Amino acid sequence: MKRSEINQIMKNAKAFMNERQFILPPWAHWNPDDWKKNKENAQEIIDNMLGWDITDFGSGNFHQRGLFLFTIRNGKINVTKKPYAEKIMIVEENQETPVHFHMIKMEDIINRGGGNLVIELYNSNATSELLNSEVIVKTDGVKRTIPAGGQIILTPGESICLEQGIYHRFYGEPGNGKVLVGEVSMVNDDALDNFFYEPIGRFPVIEEDELPLHLLVSDYKSFYQTEYI
Numbered sequence: 001m002k003r004s005e006i007n008q009i010m011k012n013a014k015a016f017m018n019e020r021q022f023i024l025p026p027w028a029h030w031n032p033d034d035w036k037k038n039k040e041n042a043q044e045i046i047d048n049m050l051g052w053d054i055t056d057f058g059s060g061n062f063h064q065r066g067l068f069l070f071t072i073r074n075g076k077i078n079v080t081k082k083p084y085a086e087k088i089m090i091v092e093e094n095q096e097t098p099v100h101f102h103m104i105k106m107e108d109i110i111n112r113g114g115g116n117l118v119i120e121l122y123n124s125n126a127t128s129e130l131l132n133s134e135v136i137v138k139t140d141g142v143k144r145t146i147p148a149g150g151q152i153i154l155t156p157g158e159s160i161c162l163e164q165g166i167y168h169r170f171y172g173e174p175g176n177g178k179v180l181v182g183e184v185s186m187v188n189d190d191a192l193d194n195f196f197y198e199p200i201g202r203f204p205v206i207e208e209d210e211l212p213l214h215l216l217v218s219d220y221k222s223f224y225q226t227e228y229i
Helices: 003-019 032-047 217-226
Strands: 051-055 067-073 084-091 097-101 107-114 117-122 135-139 142-146 151-154 159-162 167-172 179-186
Touching (some): 003 051, 003 067, 032 217, 117 135, 142 151
Antiparallel strands (some): 084 179, 117 167, 135 159
């Protein structure tokens, strides 16, 4: 992805979140100079990968297969006391997040407003195969049983609880606009606890055609090692 594309996605995301009256923490608006000044006091943000996260999953087409995320809070297993995480995401119409599951993380996915979120579900086994068995989940505490590969559509205000090992794929339902999606979960580890059914690139390869508007979580390590900005 080009840095200019990432910057524009950030601008669009901020406008959509403001429209939905979802306010990010103050440090979300730091520029690279602010990060240089605040490194010592922002170590929890860096260590736990809080912040801006934009990916095209290696597809080269963010709007077809991609996702905007912002991690607001997160802990680290066996390191910090915080056992929970929270994210806000934006999912466009027909914008796919590929089939994946989590081994450690249990999560609630919440439609915070906008359009409708379509989620397709499968069970998995010990060797990470897709199973043909019925999937049992709860939406806002109500038990639902659907066939393998079946869909649940979350309208604004609805949520689904996804236990460990449940494969899921999601996208915005066409014709209803993009969706503001919340995630409340156990501690999140994007490096070790994302199991995609097919090989993908979790973080984007970036072509630096302009300076970053804000740092991505995947920028932290290289930024502080090289101070490339």
